[in-house]
Amino acid sequence: MALDDDIERVLWSEEEISDRISEIALEISEDFKGSSSSTPVLIGVATGAFMFLSDLAKKIKFPVLVDFIRAESYGSGTQSNGAPRISCDVKIDIKGKHVILVEDIVDTGNTLSCLISHLKSKGACSVSVCTLLDKPTRRKVEVQLVGEGKFYKGFECPDYFVVGYGMDFAELYRNLAYVGVLKPEMYQ
Numbered sequence: 001m002a003l004d005d006d007i008e009r010v011l012w013s014e015e016e017i018s019d020r021i022s023e024i025a026l027e028i029s030e031d032f033k034g035s036s037s038s039t040p041v042l043i044g045v046a047t048g049a050f051m052f053l054s055d056l057a058k059k060i061k062f063p064v065l066v067d068f069i070r071a072e073s074y075g076s077g078t079q080s081n082g083a084p085r086i087s088c089d090v091k092i093d094i095k096g097k098h099v100i101l102v103e104d105i106v107d108t109g110n111t112l113s114c115l116i117s118h119l120k121s122k123g124a125c126s127v128s129v130c131t132l133l134d135k136p137t138r139r140k141v142e143v144q145l146v147g148e149g150k151f152y153k154g155f156e157c158p159d160y161f162v163v164g165y166g167m168d169f170a171e172l173y174r175n176l177a178y179v180g181v182l183k184p185e186m187y188q
């Protein structure tokens, strides 16, 4: 059975995502042009951000370090349990470094808040966030950046549980090249 068969509607196509990433990468490249003191670190939030991080990194026009961090709160369902757990930490020493946390989606904000506090406590001199999707209508916790950190976002996401381009439902659909909504029967 084809992966696409379970999708009811495409919200952002592969081409739309790629075009928007080019714009964000340009913005980031401009913003970090002057910060020669240390090489910025892109930290992808595993697993969801793997595809976005990879496409974004290729389009950034300065050297970056790359690492991953893992925080889990959704288990196999569609509701956050509100208490993310850092189950795998960064390998790079980020003390005094500019960090760009790369996310696939910011929903309640619980994951990011937990990660930002953690990276701040490790001595990052700034923490920015770059998320492909932002679902502000669902926010429960305000995202507080560190230092001169900025919030970059690809698209504002309506209040649907979305899949694809890294995002899963019960660990499936991450390998779709676009973002879409599943047929309702798939969520049951």
Ligand SMILES: O=P(O)(O)OC[C@H]1O[C@H](OP(=O)(O)OP(=O)(O)O)[C@H](O)[C@@H]1O
Residues within 6 Å of the ligand: 045, 046, 047, 048, 049, 071, 072, 073, 074, 075, 080, 103, 104, 105, 106, 107, 108, 109, 110, 111, 112, 167, 168
């Ligand atoms: O703003 P929040 O409500 O915290 O939700 C956003 C987070 O939830 C998802 O990750 P998840 O914890 O499901 O793990 P995954 O990345 O492995 O899919 C998504 O990738 C974000 O990291």
Ligand code: HPA
Residues within 6 Å of the ligand: 074, 105, 107, 160, 161, 162, 163, 167, 168, 169
């Ligand atoms: O809409 C979503 N889809 C997949 N994972 C998520 N994690 C938070 N929101 C979502």
Ligand SMILES: [Mg+2]
Residues within 6 Å of the ligand: 045, 046, 047, 048, 049
């Ligand atoms: Mg995630």
